[in-house]
Each structure stands twice: as structure tokens, then as C-alpha cells.
Amino acid sequence: MPTRIGKYTIEMGSKPVILGFASVVGKKEGEGPLGEYYDQCHNDTTLGESSWEKAESRLQNEAVVLALGKANLKNTDIDCILAGDLLNQCISSTFGLRSLNIPFLGQFGACSTMAQTLAIASLFAESGAARHAVAVTSSHFCSAERQFRFPLEYGGQRTPTAQWTATAAGAIVMGSPQQKQEGQIVVNSVSFGRITDFGIKDAANMGAAMAPAAAQTLLDYFSDTGSSPKDYDLILTGDLGRIGSDLMEELLMKDKIDISAVHNDCGLMIYDREKQDVHAGGSGCGCSGAVLCSYIMQQMMAGKLHKVLFLGTGALMSPTSSQQGESIPGVAHLVYLMA
Amino acid sequence: MPTRIGKYTIEMGSKPVILGFASVVGKKEGEGPLGEYYDQCHNDTTLGESSWEKAESRLQNEAVVLALGKANLKNTDIDCILAGDLLNQCISSTFGLRSLNIPFLGQFGACSTMAQTLAIASLFAESGAARHAVAVTSSHFCSAERQFRFPLEYGGQRTPTAQWTATAAGAIVMGSPQQKQEGQIVVNSVSFGRITDFGIKDAANMGAAMAPAAAQTLLDYFSDTGSSPKDYDLILTGDLGRIGSDLMEELLMKDKIDISAVHNDCGLMIYDREKQDVHAGGSGCGCSGAVLCSYIMQQMMAGKLHKVLFLGTGALMSPTSSQQGESIPGVAHLVYLMA
Missing domain, CATH: 3.40.47.40 (Stage V sporulation protein AD)
Known part of the structure; x- marks a missing residue:
């Protein structure tokens, strides 16, 4: 069971297990130092969709489907999905996951979302609130730039302190402690x-x-x-x-x-x-x-x-x-x- | 402990308890049929702030502070706060709760946020992940209108199916089942x-x-x-x-x-x-x-x-x-x- 240690930390008595995980990225990320480790790299960062926002939704959907496959689970096996992203009203998550028909809890933690969703999914799996819970998040360079900074077409110069929003998604399938394998x-x-x-x-x-x-x-x-x-x-x-x-x-x-x-x-x-x-x-x-x-x-x-x-x-x-x-x-x- | 019943429901074995709750509303809501039941009604819906968004943050902060008071608890007694709102990147929650220094989990469920935050806070209190958890949400007519529909100054006519976004906040303090009183x-x-x-x-x-x-x-x-x-x-x-x-x-x-x-x-x-x-x-x-x-x-x-x-x-x-x-x-x- 979850047990509080000190003021801010929660220890998992039985330790929930990661049954599957997957990553899907865009072209620039695929060309980066970790290119060979991702499950899927898209050379076309529109992913064949008609907008950057829809492309981001697709990244998130693909990451979940791949992670489920690696965990040997179907969408109907999942008790809830914790998902979030940077876009207004978390639309990448909503529209990316809509078709999966899994109980949905939208999360907003900005770039901390992977940790936030993973932490809550772990607590749910540890406590019995979920047998299987999925944690997922995504971002897309083009959807983020135009929402938070400038239109891409403007071609604004970036300052040395600026970071580059990754076109990428990661998904994790958590299972209850009893499911742990070697x-x-x-x-x-x-x-x-x-x-x-x-x-x-x-x-x-x-x-x-x-x-x-x-x-x-x-x-x-x-x-x-x-x-x-x-x-x-x-x-x-x-x-x-x-x-x-x-x-x-x-x-x-x-x-x-x-x-x-x-x-x-x-x-x-x-x-x-x-x-x-x-x-x-x-x-x-x-x-x-x-x-x-x-x-x-x-x-x-x-x-x-x-x-x-x-x-x-x-x-x-x-x-x-x-x-x-x-x-x-x-x-x-x-x-x-x-x- | 949380126990799954059927496919979608989680039953609380020991039943976490609501230790305090509070509501803060604007003028129109105060003049409505439930006016006498709110903890606080503001006649000035700016709440003295310089923007509608900051006014909404203040609604949320006041609701939490009042709920904590009614539960006889301080902000330092709270293990985590689950909060969300309608604004882009949930800024009412972030800026409204920043000063409280409570571990913060941003939620996005649109108008389902009160149920979502309350449900997760309950699971945390039930399972031991939190001794005390707060659930809170807010909305403001003026911040929502200009973000989702039209600038207020435009004076657009509303259709008969339209709903009026309430200027209001609600907050709940959940406690572990052991704390329940008559x-x-x-x-x-x-x-x-x-x-x-x-x-x-x-x-x-x-x-x-x-x-x-x-x-x-x-x-x-x-x-x-x-x-x-x-x-x-x-x-x-x-x-x-x-x-x-x-x-x-x-x-x-x-x-x-x-x-x-x-x-x-x-x-x-x-x-x-x-x-x-x-x-x-x-x-x-x-x-x-x-x-x-x-x-x-x-x-x-x-x-x-x-x-x-x-x-x-x-x-x-x-x-x-x-x-x-x-x-x-x-x-x-x-x-x-x-x-």
C-alpha cells in the first residue's frame, strides 16, 4: 500500500510494475543521439494529418497502442489512462485517445506531465484503484511554437536560452505489483x-x-x-x-x-x-x-x-x-x- | 482500500471523509436561488484584481482557504491539492494556489473537474497516499467568454442553447477514513x-x-x-x-x-x-x-x-x-x- 515517508514522499509497499513502454518521435528526434532506441520515428512530422495538433494527437495514440502491444494488453484491459500535453485544453490527449475508449483523466503538469501521469498511475496500480493504468504525454514542435511563441512562418530568431520543443510522445503501462515478472x-x-x-x-x-x-x-x-x-x-x-x-x-x-x-x-x-x-x-x-x-x-x-x-x-x-x-x-x- | 467493482467503478473499503468544503461566487450567482448557501459572494466580480483571469485565481484561492478553515487545517497539513479550470494551461489554478505551497497536481477535465479532483483526492485519502488532500476548481464568466467565444465588448447575442459560465469556485478537503466524525x-x-x-x-x-x-x-x-x-x-x-x-x-x-x-x-x-x-x-x-x-x-x-x-x-x-x-x-x- 502507499505509505507516506516524511512530508512529501509516498513509498509503494508492494511496488507496481511497468508492463510496457513505448516512444514515438519526429524526424529531428530520430536523427538525434537516441534515434536507434525509439519504437517509431516519423520522417513526415505531419504524420499524414492536416494540422500539427492532429499530428500530435496521433503521436500520442501511436505511443499508447505500441506500449499496450508490448504489455500484451488490449485497450479494454486498461482501467484508466492519465494523459496530458501542452496544448490549450489538452486537446492532443483528448483527440488522440478518444478512439481507445479507456476511462480518461486529463492531466496538466506542462513538461512535468510524464512524471505526474506515471506517479498517479503508479499509485492507482499500487492501491488497487486500477489493475492496469496507462500514463502518456506528447508534444510537437510546430503546435507548441505557434501556440506559445510565434507563427512558424514568421521565422523568428531564437535566443541562446531557448529550448526546442520535441516532437515526441512516451507511454507507459503500469500494472499492479502482483503482475511483476523477472x-x-x-x-x-x-x-x-x-x-x-x-x-x-x-x-x-x-x-x-x-x-x-x-x-x-x-x-x-x-x-x-x-x-x-x-x-x-x-x-x-x-x-x-x-x-x-x-x-x-x-x-x-x-x-x-x-x-x-x-x-x-x-x-x-x-x-x-x-x-x-x-x-x-x-x-x-x-x-x-x-x-x-x-x-x-x-x-x-x-x-x-x-x-x-x-x-x-x-x-x-x-x-x-x-x-x-x-x-x-x-x-x-x-x-x-x-x- | 480501493476495490474495483465491475468494469468502471472503484469502491472505497473504508470511505474517506469530507472534512471541509467551501464555495465562493460572483454577483450573479449570489443573486441566484442558492445565494444564501455560499460562503462568500463577491459583488465586484473583478475581486479587486486587474484582470478576469486573476480574479478567477482569487476565487479559487479563497475557496481553498475557507475550506481549510472549516476543516481546522492549515495549508501545511495538506499532502496534495488537485486543481483545474477551463483556462489555457489551467492558469487560474496555478496562480491561485501558488502561494499555498502545497504539492500541486494540475487536472484538466473541463466542467467535470470538480468530480475528477474529488474522485482522485478520495482515492488518495482512502489508500494512504495522502492524509489530507484538497480538490478545487473554478470558472469565471468573463475569462471563459473571451477565451472560448467572443470578446465581452463585442456584445454577441447568445443562442437559446447557450449556457452561462458561472463565476464561482468550490473546494473540498478530504481526509483519511480514520478521521471521520459523526x-x-x-x-x-x-x-x-x-x-x-x-x-x-x-x-x-x-x-x-x-x-x-x-x-x-x-x-x-x-x-x-x-x-x-x-x-x-x-x-x-x-x-x-x-x-x-x-x-x-x-x-x-x-x-x-x-x-x-x-x-x-x-x-x-x-x-x-x-x-x-x-x-x-x-x-x-x-x-x-x-x-x-x-x-x-x-x-x-x-x-x-x-x-x-x-x-x-x-x-x-x-x-x-x-x-x-x-x-x-x-x-x-x-x-x-x-x-
Whole structure:
């Protein structure tokens, strides 16, 4: 059963299990350093659809269908699906998953959505609220740019702090602890983050806006569990990029916590920053979703990584809030994965 | 512990308890038939803020603070808050709750958000994932109109099927089953709904778009539990309005289920349709939130209602999805409340 440890952390007594996971990405992501690890790479980032939003919906649908297949389950076996994305009213999720006929719980955690959906799905599987629950998220460079920043046709120049929204989706099928088989990944514990706001207002510097939330949730988790960075093989943030990753490490050093030896960031892993012109790195719900649901979990299944803290980070803003002079608050949720 | 009953319903073995609830509304709602039951009515619907969006954030914050007070709890006693609203990227929730420093899980269920947040908070409290969890939602007529329909200054004429987005918020503090005291309301079970789409495309007829989802979730629940309308004092939908309520009853009659004797709708209760010029009734996340967290729960605490099925209904669309030719899918989540 879920048991609270300290103030912010929930430990899974029996440890729900990841029965399947899948990632689907676009062309730029397929050409990146992790290209060979994704389940599906689309060279046409419209995916044959008539709009970027519909293409994103399709990414999410394909990721779920692939993950279900790998878990040997059908849509009718799933008790609920937790899904979210960056678009207004989470339409990628709604329209992408509509045909699956699975009880649907829309989530909004911005780029922390993969961690948020995975954490809730884990709690449902652990407690018996769901026998099988799916966690899924997506983002699409073109749908995000035109909604949050500029029309693509405008061709605006990007600042050095900007991150590149990944065209990608990741999906995970969680099962109850009793279903665990040899070699599968389990969720050991989760920590939900508090909204943190250091007053950053630059929507082209999301890494800086999210870094304080990431640092806070990690500090909370270490404090709750009495553990430290050396107890983990990997602390994986998603997605702080270069600026945010450096800031987070700097913030943690103020508390004398050095994660540099085990820290990596999905936004730094998904693209080759030297060759792919993405400035500070990748971002978008689908960035951490696809990196986690490909290379990272494959490394865990292969016995190369055992203890992974996955820390999803989100910037909770809208163009309207920014236009009204608001800063950009961040949030970060943590999921401790074990293999 | 949560136990699955049938295909879609989760029964709470020990029954988590509602420790506090509160509602905060605007002027029009305060002048409506339930005016005397709200905790707070604002005559100035800006709430002294510089934008409608900030006013909505404030509604949500006030509802949470009042509910915490009635539960004799502080923000630091709360393990997580589940919050959502209609605005892009759920900014009413983020900015309204930022200062409370409570672990935050953004939810998107459109007007089903009160049921969705309450259902998840109940599961968390039941399973031990949270000792105390808060569910909250809000809407504001002015922020919703300009985002989803027309600028207020345009003064567009409303069609007869249109519903009036309530300026309102509702908040509930859930506690673990062990905390129950005499006379308090408990959550007995919940059912999460599937996305349902009958192809309605008129964004001024949300009731029709949501009615099929409401009918489906209720049918699922009756089928799972073997119960029927006569087993309940009230089946409370929120918010179908006049058109949607009639349609839902008609859809259920096809399965020979007659709920008319026990059915009411928050969208029909919140305004006086004869005098308040709201056409088909009220809507918006805050409509069902405020009606549930005032008159309904007060009636339950007073022993006048014992068994209430609360069925939150949401239309999962955005202006973008409608502009791209999409229909308006609905979703409905059910919470069975007992006093």
C-alpha cells in the first residue's frame, strides 16, 4: 500500500510494475543521439494529418497502442489512462485517445506531465484503484511554437536560452505489483512537487524557470528518505536543458548537495547540441516522455541502470499569464524507478 | 482500500471523509436561488484584481482557504491539492494556489473537474497516499467568454442553447477514513468516464455535447453496482443545463432507465432561468463546484439528503480543435457521496 515517508514522499509497499513502454518521435528526434532506441520515428512530422495538433494527437495514440502491444494488453484491459500535453485544453490527449475508449483523466503538469501521469498511475496500480493504468504525454514542435511563441512562418530568431520543443510522445503501462515478472522495472516511490516561483519572466528561458522547482522537489525527497545522490545510478531531470541543469546543480550546491556525478537531463540527451541547432536543449512533455520510454528504460531492462530518480519539470504558464505580467512558476514531480 | 467493482467503478473499503468544503461566487450567482448557501459572494466580480483571469485565481484561492478553515487545517497539513479550470494551461489554478505551497497536481477535465479532483483526492485519502488532500476548481464568466467565444465588448447575442459560465469556485478537503466524525459526508465509490463523442460541433450547445458522456458513465455505474435510480436521493449532474439534462434523460430511457424523479442539474439550480437571462442554464467548472460545495453538501450535513450521485460532465474541446473541424467530445466522472 502507499505509505507516506516524511512530508512529501509516498513509498509503494508492494511496488507496481511497468508492463510496457513505448516512444514515438519526429524526424529531428530520430536523427538525434537516441534515434536507434525509439519504437517509431516519423520522417513526415505531419504524420499524414492536416494540422500539427492532429499530428500530435496521433503521436500520442501511436505511443499508447505500441506500449499496450508490448504489455500484451488490449485497450479494454486498461482501467484508466492519465494523459496530458501542452496544448490549450489538452486537446492532443483528448483527440488522440478518444478512439481507445479507456476511462480518461486529463492531466496538466506542462513538461512535468510524464512524471505526474506515471506517479498517479503508479499509485492507482499500487492501491488497487486500477489493475492496469496507462500514463502518456506528447508534444510537437510546430503546435507548441505557434501556440506559445510565434507563427512558424514568421521565422523568428531564437535566443541562446531557448529550448526546442520535441516532437515526441512516451507511454507507459503500469500494472499492479502482483503482475511483476523477472527483469521488469518497478516504481519504488513518488514525490509530488510544490509550485516554485523565483520570478523568471522570460518565456524563452524555461530552464531557469523550472530549475528551482526541480531543486526543491529533490531536496524534499532526500530529506524525506535520508538518501543522497550517491545512492542512485542516475538522477534524470526532464527538461531543464543546459541553462536549467546548471542552475539546478548550483542551487543544490547551496545545500551542499552535489548531483553532478549522476545527473543528466532529457533535454540534453535528446539532441546533439553541437549539430542540431537546438540552443539550450530539448523540452516539451514529449521530450522527457520519449527519452524515459526508450533509452533509459531499455538501459534499466538491460541491467545497466538500477536506481533512477526521474524528475519531471514543468513551467506552469500561458501566453495570457505572461501578457498580464506574471512570472513563470515551475513544478517538479519525482518518480523513483528500480530495476 | 480501493476495490474495483465491475468494469468502471472503484469502491472505497473504508470511505474517506469530507472534512471541509467551501464555495465562493460572483454577483450573479449570489443573486441566484442558492445565494444564501455560499460562503462568500463577491459583488465586484473583478475581486479587486486587474484582470478576469486573476480574479478567477482569487476565487479559487479563497475557496481553498475557507475550506481549510472549516476543516481546522492549515495549508501545511495538506499532502496534495488537485486543481483545474477551463483556462489555457489551467492558469487560474496555478496562480491561485501558488502561494499555498502545497504539492500541486494540475487536472484538466473541463466542467467535470470538480468530480475528477474529488474522485482522485478520495482515492488518495482512502489508500494512504495522502492524509489530507484538497480538490478545487473554478470558472469565471468573463475569462471563459473571451477565451472560448467572443470578446465581452463585442456584445454577441447568445443562442437559446447557450449556457452561462458561472463565476464561482468550490473546494473540498478530504481526509483519511480514520478521521471521520459523526455527521460528516463520506465518499463511497467513484467511476471514471470514457471520452464519448456523438459528433456535436456547436460550441454554444455544450449540454448536448456532454449528455452522452453523462448517460454512459451512469449506465456503467448502474451496471457495475447493480443499483438503480431509486437507490439514491439525488442524481446530480453538473452541468448539462436544460438541453443537456433533457437529452441525458432521453438517452437513458432508451435503456429503460428513468432518472427523472431523482435527477437535478447544477446548471439548472445555480440561476433562476426565468429572471436571470441565462438561456439553457449555468456551466463552467465552478458551477458544479459551487453548487456541490454549498447547498448540496449542506443538505447532506443536515440529514436531508443521504445518498447522492454526483456526476461531473466536461466538454473536452478548445477553440483550435473547433476551428480545425473537430467535434466536441464529452467526459463524465461519478462520485457517490453518502451522509
